Amino acid sequence: MLYSKNKIALVDCNSFYVSCERLFNPSIIRKPVVVLSSNDGCVISRSSEAKALGIKMGEPYFKVRKIVKENDVKIFSTNFSLYGDISRRVMKTLKQFSPQMEVYSIDEAFLDLSSVKNEKLLEHGYKIRETVLKWTGIPTSIGMATTKTLSKAANYIAKTEKSGVVNLINLKQIDELLSKIKINDVWGVGKQLTKFYITNGINTAYDLKNMHNGWIKKNTNVFGSRTAMELKGIPCVSLEPHEEKRKNCCVSRSFGKKVTRLEELSEAITAHCLNAAEKIRTDKQTVKKITVFIRTSPFQKNQNYYSNSKSIDLPIRTNDSIILVKKALAILESIYVKGYKYQKTGIVFSDLKDVDIYNKNLFAEVNNEEKRIKLMKAIDHTNFKYGRNALSIAQAGLKKNGTSKGNMLLKLIQLVLIFYLLLRSLKTSILLILFKEFFNSEVFSRKEISKIKMLKIISKIMIRAKDKNPI
Numbered sequence: 149m150l151y152s153k154n155k156i157a158l159v160d161c162n163s164f165y166v167s168c169e170r171l172f173n174p175s176i177i178r179k180p181v182v183v184l185s186s187n188d189g190c191v192i193s194r195s196s197e198a199k200a201l202g203i204k205m206g207e208p209y210f211k212v213r214k215i216v217k218e219n220d221v222k223i224f225s226t227n228f229s230l231y232g233d234i235s236r237r238v239m240k241t242l243k244q245f246s247p248q249m250e251v252y253s254i255d256e257a258f259l260d261l262s263s264v265k266n267e268k269l270l271e272h273g274y275k276i277r278e279t280v281l282k283w284t285g286i287p288t289s290i291g292m293a294t295t296k297t298l299s300k301a302a303n304y305i306a307k308t309e310k311s312g313v314v315n316l317i318n319l320k321q322i323d324e325l326l327s328k329i330k331i332n333d334v335w336g337v338g339k340q341l342t343k344f345y346i347t348n349g350i351n352t353a354y355d356l357k358n359m360h361n362g363w364i365k366k367n368t369n370v371f372g373s374r375t376a377m378e379l380k381g382i383p384c385v386s387l388e389p390h391e392e393k394r395k396n397c398c399v400s401r402s403f404g405k406k407v408t409r410l411e412e413l414s415e416a417i418t419a420h421c422l423n424a425a426e427k428i429r430t431d432k433q434t435v436k437k438i439t440v441f442i443r444t445s446p447f448q449k450n451q452n453y454y455s456n457s458k459s460i461d462l463p464i465r466t467n468d469s470i471i472l473v474k475k476a477l478a479i480l481e482s483i484y485v486k487g488y489k490y491q492k493t494g495i496v497f498s499d500l501k502d503v504d505i506y507n508k509n510l511f512a513e514v515n516n517e518e519k520r521i522k523l524m525k526a527i528d529h530t531n532f533k534y535g536r537n538a539l540s541i542a543q544a545g546l547k548k549n550g551t552s553k554g555n556m557l558l559k560l561i562q563l564v565l566i567f568y569l570l571l572r573s574l575k576t577s578i579l580l581i582l583f584k585e586f587f588n589s590e591v592f593s594r595k596e597i598s599k600i601k602m603l604k605i606i607s608k609i610m611i612r613a614k615d616k617n618p619i
């Protein structure tokens with residue numbers, strides 16, 4: 149057959165957001181769990197146990213409240229920065245299995261497996277599944293076929309039959325399986341098309357596969373006929389390995405408890421800024437425009453509403469966390485008004501461009517700039533290896549729980565770890581720049597200054613030790 153060389157696998161993470169929450173909370177494994185959309189509105193991820201209780205995808209929370217209470221369903225609010233981090237790890241793992249890969253969504257990717265022999269495909273699928281689970285802790289389902297639409301169908305079967313991996317390539321019973329897939333579950337068939345197909349007696353993927361091309365072309369659009377062709381095994385939707393780079397990068401979050409102090413907002417903005425800076429560095433991009441926004445809750449009765457945002461154009465494009473945090477905090481200070489209970493804050497990087505059209509900073513010392521680039525690389529590398537925020541900058545705040553004494557101890561332990569890691573990979577001169585930046589900051593309150601003094605002493609001792617024993 150002409151297209152038999154085409155072998156595509158769709159890898160889809162099972163109940164992705166729930167699986168991410170379970171990584172950090174093993175007590176909810178095998179329990180019904182639901183993740184709600186922003187502002188806790190609708191169900192956007194369910195564990196199989198929650199599905200079995202009849203909780204539907206997209207349902208508003210108030211409709212499922214009764215089931216939740218009666219069955220002790222665990223509820224979580226979305227944490228997109230966590231999901232994004234884990235998604236990147238999953239995708240990086242998948243990339244090892246195929247250089248030709250299309251990241252389709254936060255929890256799905258198409259892999260080109262044309263180089264794998266037919267008889268080895270299933271085994272290969274199980275290997276991919278096992279590796280992703282071992283390296284990231286996320287369970288997946290894999291569907292394999294000769295077209296993207298069929299691989300989606302194979303994945304659907306893998307999920308419903310809980311087999312983990314389904315391969316439709318050269319499968320004799322393919323029609324039998326396609327007849328089990330309802331037309332609305334076929335990839336690319338939306339609500340309107342579903343209605344139209346059902347009124348014309350097309351109820352399953354198998355029915356659509358058997359429709360005459362002429363009829364589909366005449367009665368639907370180009371997308372409709374593409375889907376039907378793909379179900380017949382004729383590839384019409386190609387793999388798109390080169391993802392479009394983002395033009396903007398927004399990181400924001402609602403506070404669990406409303407905040408009033410500038411220091412607390414500064415911590416959040418710093419953390420968001422570091423997160424966004426890491427994202428654009430991963431994509432080898434730089435930013436020209438930064439926007440910071442803050443707002444109170446629009447639904448809070450007896451409270452005045454306040455919302456403000458401000459943007460600035462940077463004189464020189466950059467992806468340097470330290471410069472970006474400084475600028476973002478200056479914007480925040482200019483829009484912050486005392487006396488309000490803030491519910492949400494966020495940052496947007498816009499006018500993003502590739503690093504290779506990076507305008508060199510003519511006024512910066514060459515050495516200093518190179519050191520900064522090395523420093524950012526070291527931070528990103530450490531954070532990838534040891535988890536987000538293993539290495540951060542002082543304004544971002546460290547652990548938020550516990551007593552202040554506990555916090556201080558945690559900060560100390562974390563700083564010692566930071567220095568240990570940095571001493572292994574960076575020169576003393578870079579460390580000094582880092583410290584100059586951190587401790588020149590005006591964000592620290594008086595209380596924090598005594599802690600900083602202690603940390604400065606530790607750093608001096610460690611820097612001296614480093615100078616005596618250069619690596």
Ligand SMILES: [Mg+2]
Nearest residue numbers: 160161163255
């Ligand atoms: Mg999924």
